[in-house]
Amino acid sequence: MRFLPVFLDLAAGPVVLVGAGEMARAKLRLLLSAGAAIRWHVTDGDNDLAGISEADRARITLATGEPAEADLSGAIALMCAGAGDLAALLAARARALGVPVNVMDELSHSTFIFPAIVDRGDVVVAIGTGGSSPVVARRVREMIETLLPARIGDLAALIGRWRKPIKARIAEFPLRRRFWERVVDGPIGKAVLEGRGAEAEDLLEAITDPSAYARDSVSAHTEGHVTLVGAGPGDPDLLTIKALRALQDADVVFYDELVSPEILDRIRRDAARVPVGRRIGKPGIGQEAINALLIEAAQAGQRAVRLKGGDPFVFGRGGEEIEALRDAGVSYAVVPGISAGFGAAAQFEVPLTYRHEALRITFLTAHKAKDAEAVDWTALTDQKMTVVVYMGMAAAPTVRAGLLTAGRSPQTPVGVFARVTRPDAKAAVGTLDDLPALVEQVEVGPAILVIGDVVAHSAPWRRQQLQQLVSTYQVAAE
Structure with missing residues (x-):
């Protein structure tokens, strides 16, 4: 990954746009849709704003003077589209000032690139290909567009309004996460996605004890749960939907040495990762120690995943692990994986x-x-x-x-x-x-x-x- 996805706060300052023609106007429309204030240096003298509403025009300043000497003070970004030979000069100035710069179709002069965007209000999905193939990015965007509910942004906005009040009432982070998971996956989230926002707000306000609401959401007992997950032979696309869900829900993942880095990338970012497997000729911690770690995590109230290459029940000692969990009274489940054979x-x-x-x-x-x-x-x-x-x-x-x-x-x-x-x-x-x-x-x-x-x-x-x-x-x- 060469380009790190980030989101600019467009309320922090203006964006300087230098250029002309349809390329510049396309960037202008994109910036306006995101709520940006824009200083536009038109390089061909055609500053026609036809088709732009009066409200949006109020956020555009048509800059005067030489575009090569564009004022970059206070700018949060510089964008050049249809700027010709000026682009390289302006890009060098922006770099010297520490201002992020994008020169359309010129990676060598850019410090950031534009992704394809799926816009759902407070939920924004950015898809990038490192600038190599915008067409591929657009195709991925089209696929995501069909998957994301139209009102998913409304659900994010609802949670945003209630985030601080709930944080004040639920101090423990794991319990707070479970609270929001129940909100998203339960009747409240369903009401928002079906367009019944007011009803969802009332349901959320009616929760008198958020901590109890969160504890009730843990279907696999409050003392914790262990899921044995088959990671398959290595290709992350071969993970089952259940396996992906378990990796995203886990508090801690105990994984084998043979599990590929691409599959480990599917684990939730803030989950603990503990390597417990071994390779031929190298010592491991031993099966008894692994069993003890799984039991300890569950008894501490954590959702643990035992991530195993291939399938847990095909030469994966999954049977031994569930026997240990069963003897300890720990709740468990098994998610099969594609065996290497x-x-x-x-x-x-x-x-x-x-x-x-x-x-x-x-x-x-x-x-x-x-x-x-x-x-x-x-x-x-x-x-x-x-x-x-x-x-x-x-x-x-x-x-x-x-x-x-x-x-x-x-x-x-x-x-x-x-x-x-x-x-x-x-x-x-x-x-x-x-x-x-x-x-x-x-x-x-x-x-x-x-x-x-x-x-x-x-x-x-x-x-x-x-x-x-x-x-x-x-x-x-x-």
């Missing part, structure tokens, strides 16, 4: 089952070589069974040896799919005989091993076959 299957087009070819799937974990040695490989030799191995990179030689010794064909198709659904995902495909070498090709994990004829239907396998065919023809042509 399914993420790999979708991204690389590996049909884990296939009619007449693959009728069964076995999921297993081989964290270390001794884990693989403990597996009964004789049960996994059926050619119509797909074997999906989690955390199998380090144990790949043992997995290979176990399956071959049990009788699985060395020519069985195999895929190693690393960092699935992430931008740096990588696949290596070949045969069971080549498994350790395939693991080396993907370099670093986490990775999923898929063993079975279905791998021959995958996109990487098809590409590899095509490349081999092309190479064969090239050799023959020579």
